[in-house]
Amino acid sequence: MTFIPLYDKIVVKKINLENKIGKIFIPTNDNEIIKGEVVETGEGYLLTDGSIKPLIIKKRDNIIFKDNYNIEKYKFDNIEYYFIKEKDIISIIK
Template identity: 65%
Template sequence: MNFLPLYDKIVVIKLDEDNKIGNIYIPKNENNILKGKIFKIGCGKLLENGEIKPLIVNIGDIIIFKDNYNIEKYKVNNTEYFFLKEIDIISIIK
């Protein structure tokens, strides 16, 4: 699947996780915190003055984010894609 996200949109592939990041376990609860890999990114955030601010994240970064009402989802061949903005990312995992 080929996506071209616009501006500050990010396409993330949900990773099947063992609920562990390094030595830290993420509890499964009502917070719906997910782990994903950045698949595609837009060119950056469009500012009020018309300039574009580049995104901090890069393609291939592993992130954690909260699955909430403003995140769009799309599933193709058992791969789940999430469309979110950089502001929706909780952390980049290094």
């Protein structure tokens, strides 16, 4: 399946985190921070003069973001996809 996000939308595939270190399990909470890989990005922000400002985020960047009420989700072939805006991203992971 191919996604073609519009403008400042970004498609992110969730990366499942291991919730243990060695034999020690680390609890998770409801306000989960999600790690994901950017699958596709839109062209950028549409400015009032009609021009487009490119996004900072690029394909294949690993990012973290907080799952909240305004993020749209889609599940396909047991893979969770999130449709977010660049402003929802907390950090790029290098």
